[in-house]
Amino acid sequence: MLKGKVWKFGDNISTDHIAPGRYFHLRSNLPELAKHVLEDAREDFATKVEKGDIIVGGKNFGLGSSREHAPRIIKVAGVSCVIAKSFARIFYRNSINIGLPVIEIKENEIDDINEGDELEIDTEKGIILNITQNKNYTFIPFPKFINTLLEIGGIDEYVKKYGDYGV
Amino acid sequence: MGKTMAEKILSFHAKKDVMPGEIITVDVDLAFVQDGTGPLTVDQFNKLNFEDVKTKSLVFIDHASPSPRKELSNTQSKLRGFCKKTSAEIFDIGEGISHQIVAEKYAKPGDVIVGADSHSCTAGALGAFATGMGSTDIALAYGLGKVWFKVPESYKIVLNGKLQKGVYAKDIILYLIGLIGADGATYKALEFSGEAIKDLSMESRLTISNMAVEAGAKVGLFPTDEKTKEYLKMQGREKDFKEIFPDKDAKYEKVIEIDISKIEPQVAFPHTVDNTRNISEVGKVKIDQVYIGTCTNGRIEDLRIVAAILKNKKKAEDLRLIIAPASKDVYLQAIKEGLIDIFIKSGATILPPGCGPCVGVHAGVPGDGEKLLSTQNRNFHGRAGNPNSEIYLSSPATAAATAINGYITDPREVF
Secondary structure, X not given: OEEEEEEEOOOOOEHHXXXXXXXXXXXXXXXXXXXXXXXXXXXXXXXXXXXXXXXXXXXXXXXXXXXXXXXXHHHHOOOOEEEEOOEOHHHHHHHXXXXXXXXXXXXXXXXXXXXXXXXXXXXXXOEEEEOOOOEEEEOOOOOHHHHHHHHHOOHHHHHHHHOOOOO | OEOOHHHHHHHHHHOOOOOOOOEEEEEOOEEEEEOOOHHHHHHHHHHOOOOOOOOEEEEEOOOOOOOOOHHHHHHHHHHHHHHHHOOOEEEOOOOEOHHHHHHHHHOOOOOEEEEOOHHHHHHHHHOOEEEEOOHHHHHHHHHHOEEEEEOOOEEEEEEEOOOOOOOOHHHHHHHHHHHHOOOOOXXXXXXXXXXXXXXXXXXXXXXHHXXXXXXXXXXXXXXXOHHHHHHHHHOOOHHHOOOOOOOOOEOXXXXXXXXXXXXXXXXXXXXXXXXXXXXXXXXXXXXXEEEEOHHHHOOHHHHHHHHHHHOOOOOOOOOEEEEOOOEHHHHHHHHHOOHHHHHXXXXXXXXXXXXXXXXXXXXXXXXXXXXXXXOOOOOOOOOOOOOOOEEEEOOHHHHHHHHHHOEOOOHHHOO
16 A cells, blocks of 8 residues: 655656756766756755655656656655556566556646645555545555565565566 | 558557557567666566566666665666566666667667657657657556557658758757757657658657757658668667558648758757757857767767767866767777777766766756757756756767867867
């Protein structure tokens, strides 16, 4: 069960917004790089985000680079989950691989969620409870392989444990 | 049932018939990283206690090349150390951009190629299932020799007609992305076909496949033909040729037909690649810096077009013109043909082969309020290293014409 307050972002939040190229030299120092997470979309995000907070984005969240640093610093910053109308492919894959839950819900439900709302997410049942508005949103629960990856902390931990992919 | 190119290649590598939507594990023929994503790959490779790589594995130092800061020098040393310790091969500074070198020296029709760089889809031009993924994925590809995939559905992009003079492959792909949107093909395999593709050189196809990811696609595939054969022969790799084409009854989720003779030169406005306009609708946009190069348009064909426009002409006085060949081989060829001479005399600054200005790492970072016109593949906010600048995207011809006039210019006016 994940629980946290919402930070809202718009459509087409790119990996350049999340992990700007001008901090390229910090990529081997994720805690330092995380101090600039999403800086080009919202300057105060990195300083104000709190552990457990939830990012709610629009369409095509995470488009652009293959840099795994993007979901990694979102996780390092304490974000527990990213919910969006849709995700770019590589960002989605990277997030699952590193154990950051990424959830797609309907456009009108995303539009319904406000900045600062408190959400509670059951990834196994596929239910998001908007505590602030007392509403429920549903999503298709992850397949078993992905749920296992999220539980175990990522594909690296999975392969370390089982020696191979689970598919 | 017939198969698309993606389904054929993945079935062969999974050693079973695969269907769209299925999650599979496949052997990979080639895996690579660059200096931005590579250090994390090495960390993960070590964390997983792998001892050596289990597939053809390459490391490219192309993003901060040569290194502008000590932190990057140290991570580059880590990559060099990894290549000494394992069977992975390094392409160090000056060699060129990963995607260009993969196309020149490694990619074979029918291969599965994975790279820790989103533009790894470039090699789809040679009929390889080539796609970008993250650092951990490549650490696993290195160590296990295989990766997991979801088999994509395919979109068939049918290109008909002939390009007008002054219109190029870059305009086709910008037009397509403008048409379907930056998420118009998310997760899908794009498969190019139609009578027009036989006229497209391998270099043009590489430009188109390179930008498949800008429409969200996993891969941008061209079937192989005489052009593929010629290109491989030119690279001394004739033996690597293999016929790869879709079955006649292959099932596509969508078919998009484009008459390329109707396409004008395209310009993508800030800050998304799908924010495209016909050049006739652009108006007078003053530009501070023009950058010609990158994995999208730094090939010899591009540099020849640029040289034809810049010959005996000067760049606009208050504009900076930066040109970078995509690889050492392209650079040497450009010197041999006298292109570099033309560029320097026109007022251009030549950079070593690499990615620097496109990723905002070094060399050519725009100032506050400045407008940059680039032949690169993306124009996201802050991409070139300064969030207070704007990036416009175009073909090399439009970029060269713009360099002369100082404002965005239709290349058909300067020929």
